[in-house]
Amino acid sequence: MSHLSLEQEEQLQKIGTYLSQVRQEKSIPIEEVANKTFIRLHILQALEAGQSEPLPEPVYIQGFIRRYGEFLGLDGPGIAKTFPVNSGLSLKTEKTEETEKTEETEPGALVLYTGTSSEDKSQTLTSPQKIPRIVAKSKTVKTVAKSIQPYYPYIIILSLVSVAGGLIYLLNTVFTYITNRQIENSSVAQEQQTPDKPDQPAPAPKPEPKPPPTPKPSNPLIKVRLSITEQSWVRVVVDGKIELEETLPKGYQKTWIAKQKLTVRSGNAGGVLYSVDQQQPKSLGKRGAVVQRSFSLAAQ
Numbered sequence: 001m002s003h004l005s006l007e008q009e010e011q012l013q014k015i016g017t018y019l020s021q022v023r024q025e026k027s028i029p030i031e032e033v034a035n036k037t038f039i040r041l042h043i044l045q046a047l048e049a050g051q052s053e054p055l056p057e058p059v060y061i062q063g064f065i066r067r068y069g070e071f072l073g074l075d076g077p078g079i080a081k082t083f084p085v086n087s088g089l090s091l092k093t094e095k096t097e098e099t100e101k102t103e104e105t106e107p108g109a110l111v112l113y114t115g116t117s118s119e120d121k122s123q124t125l126t127s128p129q130k131i132p133r134i135v136a137k138s139k140t141v142k143t144v145a146k147s148i149q150p151y152y153p154y155i156i157i158l159s160l161v162s163v164a165g166g167l168i169y170l171l172n173t174v175f176t177y178i179t180n181r182q183i184e185n186s187s188v189a190q191e192q193q194t195p196d197k198p199d200q201p202a203p204a205p206k207p208e209p210k211p212p213p214t215p216k217p218s219n220p221l222i223k224v225r226l227s228i229t230e231q232s233w234v235r236v237v238v239d240g241k242i243e244l245e246e247t248l249p250k251g252y253q254k255t256w257i258a259k260q261k262l263t264v265r266s267g268n269a270g271g272v273l274y275s276v277d278q279q280q281p282k283s284l285g286k287r288g289a290v291v292q293r294s295f296s297l298a299a300q
Helices: 006-025 030-037 041-049 058-071 076-081 097-102 118-126 139-193
Strands: 089-093 110-114 222-228 232-238 241-248 253-258 261-266 272-276 291-296
Touching: 006 041, 006 058, 006 076, 030 041, 030 058, 041 058, 058 076, 222 232, 222 261, 222 291, 232 253, 253 261, 261 272
Parallel strands: none
Antiparallel strands: 089 110, 222 253, 222 272, 232 241, 232 261, 261 291
C-alpha cells in the first residue's frame, strides 16, 4: 500500500516523467546521475517511473527531486516545491479559545483536522476544516496510576535486581571468554614445542579412466532459458520471428528453442539471467543497461 496521498502520487508521476525526458534528451545515463548526485540507483529509477513503494517519506522525496533537477541544469528548488510534502490528515490538540467557548470537551480530547490542496491554502490558515472529534477519556489511566502507586518501591527494587543480574551475566561471559583464550594459547604453545613427525610419502594417485566422448546429436538445437530477477522489458526473436516483446515481472522463467539463431534484448540487463543448453546461468549485462545478445550454432 502506498504511503503517499492521491495528490502526491499524481504529482510524482508528472515530475518523474519530466526529469526522465530531460535526462534522455541530454543522453545522460542514469548511472552517471546516481554517481554525481549520490542518490541510489533504485531510488532514481522509482522516481522516474513514479513508483512510490521504494521511495522514503515525502520530505526526502522532495530533496531528491531538487538535487536531480539541479544536476540536469533545471530549477531544482522550483520543481521540488511543486511536490506537496504535507498532505492528508494531521492530528492537533484542541486548545483554542473559540472551541472552549462553543463546545465542552473531556480532559485529553483531540480534534482531527484535514489538510487541503494548494488551491485552499488561504482558507486553511484562517479556518481549518474540522471533521468529527475523537475524544479520549483519561479517567481510566488516572485510576490505574493511583492503584499502582503504593507498589512503586517494589517496582524500583525489581528493576535494580534485573540490572544487577544483567551485569553479573555479562561479567561471567567475559570471564569465561578470557579463561577459554588462555587454555587455547597454552595448547598452541605445547603443540609448537612438540617435534613434528616426518611426513610419509603420499601414495601415487591411480589414473582415472577417461569417460567416453559424448556423441553429438544429429539435429542440434539452441536452447536458451531466461530467468527474470527484476522487472525488465524483454524481446525474444527465434529464427527471425518475434516470440516475445513485453515487460516481464520478477520470477518469470521460460525456455526458448531455435534451430538457427536466437536473439534476446532487454532494457534492464541486470535483471535478466540466461542459460544456454542448461549451463550455469549468467547475467545479461549491467543493471539498467540496454543489452542485446544473439545465440547461434556457429557461435557455440
